[in-house]
Amino acid sequence: MKFTKVTVVGAALACLxxxxxxxxxxxxxxxxxxLSNNYAGNSWRQAMLTSWEKVTGAAVSDGAVAAADAFTTAxxxxxxQAAQIQNLILQGYDAIVINAASPEGLNGAVKxxxxxxxxxxxxxxxxxxxxxxxxxxDFHQMGKTQVEYLAGRLPDGGNLLEIRGLAGVFVDDEIxxxxxxxxxxxxxxxxxxxxxxxxxxxVSQKAVAGILPSLSDIKGVVTQGGDGYGAAQAFKAAGRDMxxxxxxxxxxxxxxxxxxxxxxxxxxxxxxxxxGVSTLAFWVAQQIxxxxxxxxxxxxxxxxxxxxxxxxxxxxxxxxxxxxVEYSQEEAQGVIAGAM
Amino acid sequence: xxxxxxxxxxxxxLPALSLAAILAAIFYLQPRTMSxxxxxxxxxxxxxxxxxxxxQMFILCVNDLDLSLGAFVSLTACITATWLYDTPVLxxxxxxxxxxxxxxxGALIHLRNLPSIVVTLGMSFVWVGVAVLILPTPGGKAPEWxxxxxxxxxxxxxFPIIAAVVIAIIVHFGLMKxxxxxxxxxxxxxxxxxxxxxxxxxxxxxxxxxxxxxxGVLSGMALVGLTTSxxxxxxxxxxxxxxxxxxxxxxxxxxxxxxxxGAVIGAxxxxxxxxxxxxxxxxxxWQIGAQGAILILVLALRVLIDRSDKRS
Numbered sequence: 086m087k088f089t090k091v092t093v094v095g096a097a098l099a100c101l102x103x104x105x106x107x108x109x110x111x112x113x114x115x116x117x118x119x120l121s122n123n124y125a126g127n128s129w130r131q132a133m134l135t136s137w138e139k140v141t142g143a144a145v146s147d148g149a150v151a152a153a154d155a156f157t158t159a160x161x162x163x164x165x166q167a168a169q170i171q172n173l174i175l176q177g178y179d180a181i182v183i184n185a186a187s188p189e190g191l192n193g194a195v196k197x198x199x200x201x202x203x204x205x206x207x208x209x210x211x212x213x214x215x216x217x218x219x220x221x222x223d224f225h226q227m228g229k230t231q232v233e234y235l236a237g238r239l240p241d242g243g244n245l246l247e248i249r250g251l252a253g254v255f256v257d258d259e260i261x262x263x264x265x266x267x268x269x270x271x272x273x274x275x276x277x278x279x280x281x282x283x284x285x286x287x288v289s290q291k292a293v294a295g296i297l298p299s300l301s302d303i304k305g306v307v308t309q310g311g312d313g314y315g316a317a318q319a320f321k322a323a324g325r326d327m328x329x330x331x332x333x334x335x336x337x338x339x340x341x342x343x344x345x346x347x348x349x350x351x352x353x354x355x356x357x358x359x360x361g362v363s364t365l366a367f368w369v370a371q372q373i374x375x376x377x378x379x380x381x382x383x384x385x386x387x388x389x390x391x392x393x394x395x396x397x398x399x400x401x402x403x404x405x406x407x408x409x410v411e412y413s414q415e416e417a418q419g420v421i422a423g424a425m
Numbered sequence: 426x427x428x429x430x431x432x433x434x435x436x437x438x439l440p441a442l443s444l445a446a447i448l449a450a451i452f453y454l455q456p457r458t459m460s461x462x463x464x465x466x467x468x469x470x471x472x473x474x475x476x477x478x479x480x481q482m483f484i485l486c487v488n489d490l491d492l493s494l495g496a497f498v499s500l501t502a503c504i505t506a507t508w509l510y511d512t513p514v515l516x517x518x519x520x521x522x523x524x525x526x527x528x529x530x531g532a533l534i535h536l537r538n539l540p541s542i543v544v545t546l547g548m549s550f551v552w553v554g555v556a557v558l559i560l561p562t563p564g565g566k567a568p569e570w571x572x573x574x575x576x577x578x579x580x581x582x583x584f585p586i587i588a589a590v591v592i593a594i595i596v597h598f599g600l601m602k603x604x605x606x607x608x609x610x611x612x613x614x615x616x617x618x619x620x621x622x623x624x625x626x627x628x629x630x631x632x633x634x635x636x637x638x639x640x641g642v643l644s645g646m647a648l649v650g651l652t653t654s655x656x657x658x659x660x661x662x663x664x665x666x667x668x669x670x671x672x673x674x675x676x677x678x679x680x681x682x683x684x685x686x687g688a689v690i691g692a693x694x695x696x697x698x699x700x701x702x703x704x705x706x707x708x709x710x711w712q713i714g715a716q717g718a719i720l721i722l723v724l725a726l727r728v729l730i731d732r733s734d735k736r737s
Binding site for chain 1: 455457458462463466467469470563564565648651652653654655656658659660661662663696699700703704706710712713
C-alpha cells in the first residue's frame with residue numbers, strides 16, 4: 086500500500102479534535118529521546134519546535150518516555166551538528182531524532198550513534214546513513230497532486246503558470262518534478278511560464294507581476310507553498326481574471342481564499358507539509374525503543390485543505406503561521422503499519 | 426618571580442591550563458566522557474580543526490591572515506570525497522594542485538605587496554565555486570583508507586589524542602627547533618633583517634603558504650574521514666575557528682610569534698567549549714556568545730601576563 090495517496094484530512098481533523106489521551110508505557114518509561122535540529126530561523130521551524138514541545142511534554146508527564154529534549158545548533162553548519170550529535174551520544178540519550186543540515190555530511194556522527202546503540206530517526210532533512218530511520222516527505226507527489234486536482238476542475242485543460250521555490254534546493258527540484266510529471270500525464274495542460282518565488286509572498290508577487298504581461302489566459306497556478314497569496318495579488322494588480330491558484334497552507338493564503346470564497350465562491354485547494362512531522366518522528370523513535378518492528382523508510386503524508394475544510398483549518402492556524410497536524414501515538418502506529 | 430614561573434612559561438602554560446580547566450568541567454558535568462569511548466567521541470572532530478589551525482598558524486607566522494581557509498578545506502574535502510575516491514591518481518594530482526595554488530598565492534601576495542586579507546577573502550569565493558562545481562549536491566564517499574585511519578581504535582589511548590600529539594610534535598620540531606624553522610619564523614618577526622642576512626623573502630613566503638596549503642589538504646581529508654562524505658560548505662566555520670584556535674594557543678597577529686603545540690591545544694579547547702556549553706544545557710542562542718566570552722577571558726588573561734612582562 087502506498088501511503089502517500091492517502092489524504093490525511095480526516096486523520097488531521099481527528100487529531101485536532103480528539104484530546105491527547107496517552108496510556109502508560111512501561112517499556113519506554115525510562116528512555117530518553119533528544120531532538121537535534123539544525124535551524125530554527127523561520128515560521129515553519131518555529132512551529133515544528135512548538136509542536137515537539139507540546140506533544141513530547143505531554144508524553145513525558147504521562148510517563149511514555151523519561152525525557153524529550155530539543156537541541157538546536159546556532160549556525161546551521163554540518164560540523165557543528167555532527168559535534169552536537171556526538172555530544173548527545175555522550176549524554177546517554179537512547180534515541181536521537183534529527184532534522185539534518187546535510188543528507189550526507191552527518192553520516193559519520195550518525196554511524197557513531199548507531200554503533201553506540203542509539204536509535205537515530207531523521208525526518209524532513211533526512212540522513213542517508215543506512216543504520217538510521219528516515220521519515221521523508223514525498224515532495225514529488227505533492228507537486229503531482231496539484232495537477233491532478235486541476236485536471237478534475239478543468240477537464241478542458243489550459244495554460245498553467247508555475248511558481249518554483251528557492252533555486253538549487255532539492256525540495257524545489259522534487260516538487261517541480263512532480264508538477265511536470267503531472268502535466269506530462271495530463272496533456273490538456275501546458276506550463277507557459279515558470280518563475281522562482283523563493284517560498285516568499287513578496288518575491289512571488291514581484292516575479293509573477295514581471296512575467297504576467299507575456300502570458301495570455303492563465304487557467305491555473307501551481308505553487309510550492311508560501312507563494313499563493315503573492316501570486317493572487319499580482320493577478321489582481323494586473324486586472325487579470327483570477328485563475329485557480331493552489332495555496333500552501335499559510336495563514337495569509339487561507340485568509341485570502343476565505344475572503345474570495347465568501348465574496349464570489351472562489352474554489353481551490355491547499356497543500357503543504359505539516360511542521361508537526363517532528364512529533365511523528367518522536368513517536369516513531371518511541372515505537373522503535375519499545376521494540377516494535379519499524380521499516381527504515383517511512384513517508385509522511387502531506388496536509389491538504391479542501392473547500393470544505395477551509396474554515397476549520399483557518400480557525401486552527403495562528404496568524405502568520407502554517408496549518409499544522411500533530412501526531413498521537415496511535416496515528417504514528419498507523420503510519421508505520423501503512424508502510425509495512 | 427621565581428625562575429620556574431617566568432612570564433614566558435606562564436604564557437606557554439596558559440593554553441594548557443585553559444584546556445585542563447574545560448576538560449575538568451566536562452568530566453564533572455558528564456562523567457560518561459571520562460572513558461576511552463567518551464574521549465574518542467568528544468575529541469575526534471578536533472583533528473581536522475587542529476590541522477586547519479596549524480595551517481592558519483603558518484600564515485599568521487609570516488604576519489598574514491587567511492580568510493579563505495574554511496572554503497579551502499571544504500574544497501579539499503570535496504576533492505577527497507570525489508576524485509580521490511573514484512580515481513586516486515587524479516585526486517592526488519588535484520590535491521597537489523591545491524598546495525601549489527596556495528604557494529602561488531604566497532608569491533602573488535609577496536611580489537605585488539598585496540594585503541593578504543583581501544587576496545584570501547577573494548580566493549574564498551573561488552574555492553567555494555570550484556567546490557560546488559566538483560560536488561554540486563552533498564555526497565561523495567570517503568576513501569576506505571582514510572575512513573579506516575580516522576576510525577582507528579588503538580589500545581589504551583584514543584586515536585584523536587595520539588593524532589593531536591603527533592601533529593603538535595612534528596610541527597613543533599619542524600618550525601620551532603630546526604634551523605630552517607628559525608629563518609621561517611624570523612621572516613614574520615623581522616623581515617628586513619632576514620632579507621639582509623641573504624635569505625629570499627619570496628621563497629620563505631611561498632614555503633609558508635605551501636605548508637599552510639598542505640595542512641589545509643590534510644584537514645579536508647581528515648574531515649571527510651570522519652563525516653564519510655562532503656558538502657561544498659562543510660568547513661565554513663573553520664576560517665574563524667582556526668584563527669581563534671591559533672590565537673587562543675598563544676600565536677599573535679604580529680608575525681613570528683606562534684606556537685604549534687599551543688595551536689593544537691587551542692583548537693581542542695575551542696571544540697570542547699562547544700561541548701561544555703551543550704552539556705550545560707545552555708540555550709543555543711547564547712552558546713556563540715558564551716563561546717566568545719570564554720575566548721575573551723583567556724585572551725584577557727594573556728594581556729595581563731604580557732603587561733607584567735613589560736613592567737618587569
